[in-house]
Amino acid sequence: MNMLPLFENTKVNVVQNNNFVEDFDVLVACEDTLKFLETIPDKTVELVVSSPPYNIGKSYEDRTVFKEYLGFQKQVIEECHRVLKSNGNFCWEVGNYMEKGEV
Numbered sequence: 001m002n003m004l005p006l007f008e009n010t011k012v013n014v015v016q017n018n019n020f021v022e023d024f025d026v027l028v029a030c031e032d033t034l035k036f037l038e039t040i041p042d043k044t045v046e047l048v049v050s051s052p053p054y055n056i057g058k059s060y061e062d063r064t065v066f067k068e069y070l071g072f073q074k075q076v077i078e079e080c081h082r083v084l085k086s087n088g089n090f091c092w093e094v095g096n097y098m099e100k101g102e103v
């Protein structure tokens with residue numbers, strides 16, 4: 001993986017087959033988010049950046065009813081909270097569109 005200058009002195013671990021590696025500055029995985037998160041011990045990370053599907057009908061996503069979408073996001077957020085250190089930060093980048101009448 002080619003590193004941006006910002007990451008030159010950063011240990012970027014690309015996790016494969018959900019094998020958690022303890023020694024890292026940055027963890028990246030191309031895995032199902034919940035399966036990946038469950039491999040990370042409690043209170044391990046200082047920052048989580050999450051950009052989940054927005055559920056607004058983008059070409060790469062299957063739109064679902066808002067309640068189901070939120071249910072899945074709740075599971076992800078709970079896992080992110082579990083792996084964050086008590087002084088950690090969480091960046092959750094989402095859309096905010098909802099159909100009229102959808103809850």
Ligand SMILES: C[S@@+](CC[C@H](N)C(=O)[O-])C[C@H]1O[C@@H](n2cnc3c(N)ncnc32)[C@H](O)[C@@H]1O
Pocket residue numbers: 031032033034051052053054060
């Ligand atoms: C809003 S996009 C993220 C865009 C990204 N921030 C970027 O700048 O390219 C949401 C991404 O989540 C991925 N995704 C959907 N379900 C997932 C899951 N269960 N686990 C991991 N990734 C998932 C989709 O494939 C999609 O690439």
